Amino acid sequence: MVLAGGRSSRMGSPKSALEWYGSTLLRRTVSIVARAIAGPVVVVRAPGQELPDLPPDTEIRQDPYEGRGPLQGIAVGLAALAERADVAFICSTDLPFLHPAFIHAVLGAVGPDVDVALPVARGYPQPLAAAYRTSLAPLVESLLAADRLRPAFLFEKCRVVRLDDAALRTDPQVAALDPDLDSVVNVNEPGEYEVARARPEPAVTVECFGSAAGRRGSGPHAVRAATLARAAAAISLSLDRHVLAALNGEQITRDDHLPLTAGDTVAFISSDAGG
Amino acid sequence: MPGGYFGRALLVDVTGGRASSLALPEPVLRGYLGGAGLGTWLLHRLAPARVDPLAPEAPLAFVFSPLVGTPLTTSAKFAVVAKSPLTGMLNDALASSHFAISGKLTGHDAIVVRGRCARPSVLLVDGAGARLVDAADVWGLPAADAERELVARLGRGWRVAAIGPAGERGVRYATLSHDGRHAGRGGLGAVLGAKNVKAVAVHAATKVAPADPAAVLAAARDLRARSFGPATAKYRELGTLANLLTFNAINTLPTRNFTAATFAEAPRLAAEDLAEMRRVARNSCASCTIGCEHVYRAGGGKSARVEYENVFALGPLCGVSDPDAVLTASARCDELGIDTISAGGTVAWAMECAERGLLDAPWLRFGDGAALLRALDEIGRRDGLGALLAEGSRRAAAVVGRGSAGFALQVKGLELPGYEPRTLQAMALGLAVNARGADHNRSGAYEADLSGDLDRFAGGEAHVRATVETEDRAAVMDSLILCKFLRGVFTDPFAEWAGLLRTVTGWDVDATELQATARRIVLAKRMFNLREGWTPADDWLPARLLEEPLTLRSGRVASLSPATLRAMVDGYWAARGLDRDGRPTSECAVDLLLTEAVAT
Missing domain, CATH: 1.10.569.10 (Aldehyde Ferredoxin Oxidoreductase Protein, subunit A, domain 2)
Known part of the structure; x- marks a missing residue:
């Protein structure tokens, strides 16, 4: 679940629409969450809020109230997911370095006796990069009804496991691919956005097979690319209808905007695979 | 007669060396086209119900098609159609090259072999009709050697399709070959071998004109450039x-x-x-x-x-x-x-x-x-x-028992091709329901899995639609016949194929008609299998694929549950107008033309 309804007052423009390597910050976050989980992805927006283009399977829910903080959005999202999932990863829009390995690790920490897995990363609790049992929905509603709008009030009333930096890094994938826990770095002001945007793109591996290999060879090619289109461009490959990509050997895609993260392997293949 | 056809099949009984001609009515030609489609119709008409595929009376048909002999690229293909000794069901396999052209230009849209020779023989078909010659000196040779020997003996212009030693010995997946290309799947070589026929040799004797030669030439130039x-x-x-x-x-x-x-x-x-x-x-x-x-x-x-x-x-x-x-x-x-x-x-x-x-x-x-x-x-x-x-x-x-059937990777007796069903779940359905068995040429559903348009790890309704669509496209391509390696050049396939067929035959055929033709061919194959003893359990996958999850390189686990496959098979049957046991209903609404009058 991605909460998109924040006011972005310090940023001065909607964070969901911030440009991110030819796409938007919200689209990146939604796609990263979709990569990490097996279930639906829900975006909760503010009343009347316009959203940028999102992947076609994204579900959009509207927060009935504006300005009541993240617990209101969490309530909407948990209600939307209660029938279909036991646990939801909930995050804000503005996490430009969110990594699927981090999401896996946080979700994996929700054991049978846990309601919330709350990262306490880089010195701060991260309620908007955390995992929640969907059965908490009634409790959240009751807190909202009592005007107790901060996530901390929820944590007082349920079973929370807190994951500090060391605990998060016990996950080998997190340790290898997100060692500085950049997943929780958020951007609230233009300056922070500029700094984030100036960072090197993630280091990924590109392989090419069949006709996609051509003169460039099959690789592997080590490149830096934030999206599928950037990876293709890095090896001077035209992403036309004759080329498809497989991310980490799994889903096949031709989504130019598909965000990449550190450690990804992209295989470009002929669209006429088989035969 | 429409352009591109002779309107007749040659029936050869190799037991006595007699041949006759079977008239092919125009509605049948238009309804089944040629190749795998027309071969299916011929099997319905000529194969005795429940016949042993290796019995003398089991027919083996070499079937040509309207586009053969035109300059359209990849059109020099022929289908070999028979009841399979491996599956006990309808089997059609395609091969290519000069045999297709010369075989058709013997003056027939199909050559059907029945009976059993008293001794190893070669069947010759040319303008003088059909006759048998002794094959003692090529019996036992690899198909390519036999072909080379026979061409040297028969002379210029003869084209030969032959079997190898495995076909002679009744290996149930023996092939039939021409010029190094094989009608490979389902044991057609064993069917010919059971007739004591080492090879069929053909020699062109006549011509057949398309309805609109100039339009065919223009289409051929265009297709060639796109190829x-x-x-x-x-x-x-x-x-x-x-x-x-x-x-x-x-x-x-x-x-x-x-x-x-x-x-x-x-x-x-x-x-x-x-x-x-x-x-x-x-x-x-x-x-x-x-x-x-x-x-x-x-x-x-x-x-x-x-x-x-x-x-x-x-x-x-x-x-x-x-x-x-x-x-x-x-x-x-x-x-x-x-x-x-x-x-x-x-x-x-x-x-x-x-x-x-x-x-x-x-x-x-x-x-x-x-x-x-x-x-x-x-x-x-x-x-x-x-x-x-x-x-x-x-x-x-079945002989070894002790659970070994669960890891015998076959459907209807035909071994699986190189497509993993647990990570290609549209293909999983295609393999399960196809009439020929586990086959990647009659069901190209992997195209959908590899398109990025659906989740290849989670079979569902989209996978059913994709399976039906790719099966329909294959039915038409295998009947026209055009090579599937050409499929990527067509952006509006049924309309473009109808256009090609119009120029060759003169029919006013359109995309809608060709889509109905595809459904007819697919259904006719299923009807033949039903007649030969198909049961709903035949549209299923081996236990390994449904009970053993796969761990992928990333650590993700891919699995295909029986419930998922059940839902897809049921969805496929419904999409084909079949009942809950996979049998045709009145809703199929496709005239199979099986009662069309013919004259011999």
């Missing part, structure tokens, strides 16, 4: 073997009898390296501008035509990574005249049986190239373990 584009580049540059590394990268390469979907040693067998180190030639079928045939140097000074399917089946599927062993095994299959996919699938099953102690064959182990070659030789001779393995994995598993 040089990026949609066919893969076939030109590396051939289908380019799939090997691709499939390995995307967890789709069946390995060690489908216990894994990646093969660590796949790069040793990759087209990219073989092409650089071993390629000796690239060839085309007659009338083809793609040129997909890549010939590589094999062991012992031999060469082998290499496709993805034979390298997959004789390599990763058997755990063999030595390119010399795999290419030699491929060449050996050609010499013996056996289908590489069924051979590899059956040997892989036997390797697993041997490693589990279910077969007394301690020499047979995954990864052992010498053992693979020994097994193939024994199959070809039907001696030792080969007597069992020549029956195919389904029959062999």
